[in-house]
Amino acid sequence: MPPKRVKSGTVSGAGATAVGSKGWETGLTTAPFEEETWKASVSLVVGERLEDEELIGALLLAIQQPLRRLFSVVTWDTTLEKIHELGNPKIKKTKDAPMFYEVMEAAKVLLDAGEELSCDMLGKLLKFQLLGVKTNDQQRRATEMRASEEKSKGKAGNASPTKDKGGAKPAAKGDKGKKGSEPSVPTKDTKLKKRGEEDETNKYIDDEPDDGPQHYVLVVGFQQAQLVSVLDSLGVHVSNVIKLTSQRPDRPEGSLEGSDAKPLDGDAETNIRRRQREQFWGQLEGVLNSGSAFSKLFDVARLSHTTKEILSPQDKDSPEAMLGFGTRLFEDVACLIYDCLDWRRQHQHYLNNMRLVQVPSVPRAGSRTTQDSPAETVQTTTPQTPGSKKRQAQEETTPADPEPAALSTDVDMRYYNDLLDQIPPEASSVPLILHCMLEQVLFCSLHTTLEQVLF
Structure with missing residues (x-):
């Protein structure tokens, strides 16, 4: 109730x-949103500038068709x-x-x-x-x-018709004129569709990865950066924040010309929306860094997609042109989300196979403090005895042990870095790192030997 x-x-x-x-x-x-048997990828899609809202509109047309079975949108x-x-x-x-x-x-x-x-x-x-x-x-x-x-049960029933245990019974005397019951003809499997039956195989693209989440949700139309943190506190973890932008001919790539940073013009409502867009991208980094030590806010990926295709005013008024543009944009956004899943998987593989080794710190040369400075030296007089004089004479004749040379952290690591740069980070391991260290040591020793021989 x-x-x-x-x-x-x-x-x-x-x-x-x-x-x-x-x-x-x-x-x-x-209420739990994700379960062991059901996972979701939630992506917050926001345009970089107010003019990029036409990209959002075209994207919504393609998502609402629907073209992909496992995609939904919340606007x-x-x-x-x-x-x-x-x-x-x-x-x-x-x-x-x-x-x-x-x-x-x-x-x-x-x-x-x-x-x-x-x-x-x-x-x-x-x-x-x-x-x-x-x-x-x-x-x-x-x-x-x-x-x-039910379909598999129907196929099994048609493939193996029931057989009479006692064979065919003879016809009764009074039923001579009646025909016996004819056996049912098994139906054949065919790919032909009946009239009015939808073809589910060609209706959806079905390009989602098999090892990915069970569903993908795009959140569109919300301009509050704090929503990512609020959803995290409610048990809904945002996977990606996707920035959509269009590369216009009058705005070179990487420049701020034509962006919302210019002086505001237009009506009051348009100016408010511009400010909201600026505040969103200005506050997003602070929101993602405001989590605790083990917060999932640090796992939110910030992605961006730039399209160089520009719609003309005639295309904006044509539903077919907008749908075609939105279909191509939907393809790019979906592939970007799929790629991010692979990047997360590689990073997780790297973390699972990483072994941390505690390396002791090496003091730099000249950093050792002396305790026998003149300001701190205190002279004490002890009475001289025959035994003490003998020990003092032995200490004077015995040479003191040489102090070990101070180690330094300033070493040549160029060859070591060159070797590791050729290996992707997720494939690095402790044996590989040790091998590169030995190669660096051999390289330095060989270089020193050559210098001694030549010079």
Whole structure:
């Protein structure tokens, strides 16, 4: 039974929630997003400049086709639609209402009061929708599994028809004119589709890696850098932050000309959106570095994709041209995410095979402190005895041990670095490093020998 709702007239403008009991908030916060059998890759996609929003629009057209089975998108526009759909307390909720829909009611109260949604509320709204994506994907997988099992059972039944144990029974006397039951003809497997049957094999691209996550989610339309940290505290770990930008002919690569750093012009709403974009990219690095020692914020990858294809005004008005451009952009973004998965796998392999060896520090030459300085020397007189005189004479005649030469960290490591630079970091190992060290020692010794012989 859902908790009682507070009437909209009793809500104050300070941001009180629409739900009297906050049990849903605790449940939404603690609800697990990823499981052992279901993983997801969440990517936050943001344009570098305000003019790059046309790239986001074309990308959304391609994702919503859908072209890839394992990709979903969560946008700010769909979030607003669900707030007005599920957040209306006048609409009676049925048994099929999703869990934690009360967060939509709380958000609608804030919007109706003219207040802005905080980052904490936006994070809860995003987690609510991500949990819905997870539920839909798990249901789709279960349906496909049942369909494949039924199909395999049907093939097995048609391939091995049942045989009568006692053979064919003779026809009865009274049934001479009746024909015996004819055996069923087994159906043949064919790739031909019946009329009205969809071809699932050609509908999707299905280029996702087999060892990757079960689902990929792109979050579009959110311009708050703190959302990455808020989602992390809610148990949703963002994998990538992807920057989309277009390389225009009037803006050379690497220059700031034409960017949002120029003086603002246009209406007030456009200027606000420009400032939000600048604040996002300006605050992102600080947010990612604000985690604790073992926080997953340090694992967030910052990716970027630059497209040199420019849409003309005629193409922007053509749905076919926008879809074609979005399809190519979707291909680049998907491949970028796949490549990032390989980079993570290589880095994890490098960390798993890395062995740390504690190397003692070597003091530099001249850093040894002397204790017999004139300022600290204290002379003491002891009475001279025959035994002490004899020991003193022996110490004077015995030569003192020579002090060992001070070691130095200034060594030639050029050959060592040249050898290691030829090996990728993930393939480095302790035996390889020791081999390179020995080669460096041999090189230095051979060089010293040659200098002695020649000079």
